[in-house]
Amino acid sequence: MTKTFGQVSAVSNLTFTVEPGQVTGFLGPNGAGKTTSLRMLLGLVRPTSGTATFGGTAYAKLDSPLQTVGASLEAASFHPGRSARNHLAVYAQSAGLPKTAPDAALEKVGLSGYGDRRVGGYSLGMRQRLGLAFALLGDPGVLVLDEPINGLDPEGIKWIRLLLRAMAAEGRTVLISSHLLSEVQQTVDDVIIISHGTLVHRGELSSLDTSDTKQVQVNAEDRDRLATVLTEAGYQVSNLRSGVLVENADAATIGRLAFEAGIPLTGLSQKRTGLEESFLTLVGEEGAL
């Protein structure tokens, strides 16, 4: 797809496919063209050229759009004077969904107790959840969510991460946008990265990790002994506030070495410092904002 607004080229020649059964992150700095792309996908903006389809059908031609694609583009677009349940009921009725659909959707997003409140009194996090309830209303196989994590508190972030992962595990297609890789890093399987309206990277999240040096962070109550054992095994180690950093190592080998030396570990993880760095290199300076 390509979209130009007068002189501004918002999206140029962008091509990608999103697969079911996984969560795909659509990433890029502010102004990269994510929202414009998602709006084209949902038939809200007409592409200058190109097409976007769901299983071969354009959004506008879908027989039952709410039951096919659930979308949440602007969390703030609900009328402040109406209740969440009322909003959802109107959409459910016009789409011929069962009367129970609004309550089921509110339940899924943890807003059951707040359905009768005016949306105007909702926090940003609650509006995000309501946006998601709207997306889930028709129990669709595809979810398209613009910045769904933005505005959520840590508990909300954990909650949405689990929900999106569960949706993907059920075989649904989940596409979420974000301007921060770190925000979605633990949620996505695949990434599509754009910058200045063009595709700069497409692949599994791990494909972003181009760092040659693999580091392992490991900790034990007897940290000194752990460091000695690893040094004797030929590893270069340094002390961190929260453990020992081992250069050029993989977590499985370090875990086995500690086990063989009879050192109980209190922490063991492979550091993936390359991800964020690769992301920033791909999107340029603005990505740091």
Ligand SMILES: Nc1ncnc2c1ncn2[C@@H]1O[C@H](COP(=O)(O)OP(=O)(O)OP(=O)(O)O)[C@@H](O)[C@H]1O
């Ligand atoms: N209706 C419009 N008229 C003119 N220019 C527009 C319009 N919509 C978007 N643009 C421009 O297109 C470019 C891409 O904007 P878009 O909102 O798609 O980016 P984004 O990646 O979603 O960023 P953000 O996360 O800040 O929303 C920007 O330069 C923006 O100013």
